[in-house]
Amino acid sequence: MSGRVAGGALPKYRFAVLSAVKHDYVPRAVAAHPRCELAVVADDADQPQWVHDRNRQLAEEFSVPYVIGVERALEEHPVQAAVVSSQVQRHCDLSIRAIERGLHVIQDKPMSHSLAECDRLVEAARRRNVRFLMWNRNGMPAVWRTGRLVAEGAIGAVRAVHVDFYFAKDAGPPKSHPQPQPIDWQTHQIAAHVDGSDGGLADRPLGELEIEGVYPLAHLRLLSGARVKSVFARTARHFHQLNADNNVDDLGSLSLELEDGVLATVCVGRIGRPSHPNLGEIKLHVIGEKGSLAVNEPRPETAIYYRGQPAGEMRHRRVAVDNDHLLVENFLSAVESESETLLDARASRDISATVFAALESARLGRRVAPA
Amino acid sequence: MFRFALVAPAGSGESFARLAHRLKGGKITAVATGEQAEAIDIARRLEASVWAQSPEELHSRHDDQFDAWLAPTDLGLIVAPHDNRPWDPDPKHWSDLAPGWLWGHPWRFSPAVRPIRDALDAGKLGPPGLVRIHDWRPAAHRVAASLLAQLDLACWLVGSAPKLLDARARPAGNASEPDYIQVHLGFTGDAMAVIDCASAPGQEAYYALSVIGASGAAHWDDHHNRQLLFSAEGARTWVSDFDELGLLAAIQEFIDSQSQRRPPSCGGEQWRRALAMYDAVTRSLAASETQALEVSP
Numbered sequence: 268m269s270g271r272v273a274g275g276a277l278p279k280y281r282f283a284v285l286s287a288v289k290h291d292y293v294p295r296a297v298a299a300h301p302r303c304e305l306a307v308v309a310d311d312a313d314q315p316q317w318v319h320d321r322n323r324q325l326a327e328e329f330s331v332p333y334v335i336g337v338e339r340a341l342e343e344h345p346v347q348a349a350v351v352s353s354q355v356q357r358h359c360d361l362s363i364r365a366i367e368r369g370l371h372v373i374q375d376k377p378m379s380h381s382l383a384e385c386d387r388l389v390e391a392a393r394r395r396n397v398r399f400l401m402w403n404r405n406g407m408p409a410v411w412r413t414g415r416l417v418a419e420g421a422i423g424a425v426r427a428v429h430v431d432f433y434f435a436k437d438a439g440p441p442k443s444h445p446q447p448q449p450i451d452w453q454t455h456q457i458a459a460h461v462d463g464s465d466g467g468l469a470d471r472p473l474g475e476l477e478i479e480g481v482y483p484l485a486h487l488r489l490l491s492g493a494r495v496k497s498v499f500a501r502t503a504r505h506f507h508q509l510n511a512d513n514n515v516d517d518l519g520s521l522s523l524e525l526e527d528g529v530l531a532t533v534c535v536g537r538i539g540r541p542s543h544p545n546l547g548e549i550k551l552h553v554i555g556e557k558g559s560l561a562v563n564e565p566r567p568e569t570a571i572y573y574r575g576q577p578a579g580e581m582r583h584r585r586v587a588v589d590n591d592h593l594l595v596e597n598f599l600s601a602v603e604s605e606s607e608t609l610l611d612a613r614a615s616r617d618i619s620a621t622v623f624a625a626l627e628s629a630r631l632g633r634r635v636a637p638a
Numbered sequence: 639m640f641r642f643a644l645v646a647p648a649g650s651g652e653s654f655a656r657l658a659h660r661l662k663g664g665k666i667t668a669v670a671t672g673e674q675a676e677a678i679d680i681a682r683r684l685e686a687s688v689w690a691q692s693p694e695e696l697h698s699r700h701d702d703q704f705d706a707w708l709a710p711t712d713l714g715l716i717v718a719p720h721d722n723r724p725w726d727p728d729p730k731h732w733s734d735l736a737p738g739w740l741w742g743h744p745w746r747f748s749p750a751v752r753p754i755r756d757a758l759d760a761g762k763l764g765p766p767g768l769v770r771i772h773d774w775r776p777a778a779h780r781v782a783a784s785l786l787a788q789l790d791l792a793c794w795l796v797g798s799a800p801k802l803l804d805a806r807a808r809p810a811g812n813a814s815e816p817d818y819i820q821v822h823l824g825f826t827g828d829a830m831a832v833i834d835c836a837s838a839p840g841q842e843a844y845y846a847l848s849v850i851g852a853s854g855a856a857h858w859d860d861h862h863n864r865q866l867l868f869s870a871e872g873a874r875t876w877v878s879d880f881d882e883l884g885l886l887a888a889i890q891e892f893i894d895s896q897s898q899r900r901p902p903s904c905g906g907e908q909w910r911r912a913l914a915m916y917d918a919v920t921r922s923l924a925a926s927e928t929q930a931l932e933v934s935p
Contacts, residue, residue: 422839426808426818427808427820427834429772431770431848433848433855441853442852443764443852499928501824502828503767503828503830504828505765505767505768505828505850506767518767518768518828520770520822520832522806522820524806528808530806530808530820532820532822532832534768534832536767536768536850539853541853542850542854542855543855548848550846550859552846554774554818554836554838555839558839559836559838559844561772561844561846561861563861632802632824632928632930633927633928634804634926
């Protein structure tokens with residue numbers, strides 16, 4: 268006996284890349300998914316030359332056109348979705364322009380440095396009924412499994428969640444080494460593109476809470492499912508001269524009250540390369556009514572040590588890192604089932620609101636409710 | 639030779655019997671524990687000259703046999719000069735009366751923590767920016783007892799007292815006392831500390847301490863240090879126990895402080911500071927507000 272299965276190959280999705288000037292691993296992750304292809308790279312004409320150069324480089328690599336003029340690109344190239352990885356201040360605007368054309372959007376983090384922009388995006392996505400995914404690390408194998416365990420009730424109702432997110436990357440010279448001139452934020456970020464640590468590329472300096480805070484707060488959202496009611500925070504410019512010169516944090520700690528009575532804490536720091544032999548100490552702790560979880564986010568890892576190993580080379584290599592695939596898969600699934608993504612517009616907006624409230628709390632020295 | 643009277647809750651004498659012979663310049667010469675058989679057994683093993691079923695008996699009938707009280711309590715080890723004072727398990731009593739007493743909570747003297755403090759003292763980690771502590775105990779444990787020690791530990795590692803404190807807690811079912819407390823400290827300068835103490839489900843404790851300095855970081859983590867046992871019932875884990883080494887270090891510190899005529903490294907001053915912070919925790923919980931502190935360093 269034999270037969271044919273009805274239907275055919277699953278549909279492919281064509282993406283427009285709307286600016287790829289930082290974190291180009293986001294459009295690369297989309298391109299790597301078997302059901303996605305990049306159709307065009309585009310950006311606005313008023314952008315500086317280095318932006319066009321960087322976009323053009325990506326377009327050439329993927330053998331797709333680079334179009335100056337976002338609207339023109341979207342008219343000329345039929346696509347179903349857009350991926351946005353521009354300077355932070357342009358994130359929401361580019362996403363909204365795609366959404367207004369009915370496109371689904373994958374956007375790099377942070378959502379924006381303006382809550383008004385976040386709100387504008389939430390409203391546009393709701394009105395046009397499109398899917399939005401902000402890039403995150405909830406697809407890391409250990410986090411993914413932890414989320415499933417919690418959802419399956421393995422530890423009962425969640426009572427408290429703690430996320431430690433110390434990543435051992437440098438951001439220029441250490442704080443104890445002042446330079447002849449204060450380090451210019453944007454110049455540093457543009458140069459940091461080489462190793463992908465240019466997440467703070469924006470028209471104003473951003474602290475690590477703004478740049479990286481989305482990761483632990485997205486973990487928190489995944490594990491608790493609850494919104495933040497209030498936050499108390501402390502921040503410091505503790506490690507890097509770049510952050511000291513630009514008066515933005517590179518270390519922060521948050522104590523959070525969530526809806527449903529869940530309590531949480533989050534610690535975030537760009538602690539510097541000498542402070543960890545690998546990417547950093549990144550951990551989840553979850554206390555439930557029936558059990559608890561202590562989870563190492565980077566594991567599983569393979570350890571490799573050898574004579575002559577360069578000091579900067581990480582000794583432990585993460586394995587089974589399928590975050591990129593899982594996120595894009597989740598996005599496509601949400602598009603096709605009209606369900607929400609792992610980190611949709613509303614949740615992303617709430618995370619931004621929490622970060623802004625934390626920064627205000629650190630300034631005021633008291634607890635603050637996110638807007 | 640410094641002579642100690644061990645006030646040992648039932649079942650706790652065993653550890654002291656194992657470690658006593660390692661003390662330098664000190665000896666346990668008297669034992670008080672509730673069970674007569676246990677008291678005699680521990681006294682024999684310690685080669686103690688007297689035993690009793692209560693500290694009151696020791697104090698009233700054998701006060702010439704020891705120089706200091708030595709007792710494990712819920713709040714940590716207390717070692718206090720006798721000076722003809724009766725035993726009291728409340729550190730406040732000693733804090734008010736005896737300047738030379740030692741609050742030997744395990745974390746100050748733990749072999750897991752000592753290298754971190756040494757690294758800080760040597761300047762290897764740079765100025766501390768963040769102290770992060772997770773302290774989970776089995777369900778019957780009182781989180782308040784854990785918290786006092788962790789508040790002191792955070793201050794000791796940062797090297798000063800906090801100026802801001804924010805606390806949040808969750809009650810255990812209908813109980814009035816919380817079984818989960820998280821405390822956030824802000825210090826003068828830019829250092830911060832985040833502590834969570836919980837009575838978590840399960841039979842085992844879990845502890846993790848991170849100190850993030852400007853030029854280095856240190857971590858003690860039960861998670862990293864767990865060993866595995868595979869059996870027909872599945873996998874079980876354990877962390878090697880070295881609590882006795884911490885006890886030994888604490889008692890030795892008391893002996894050394896006496897012989898060097900200095901206050902112990904953790905005593906009344908540290909206890910009062912921890913208690914002031916704990917009072918602020920209580921106020922923060924009651925008011926749901928951040929508290930400004932004026933605690934001596």
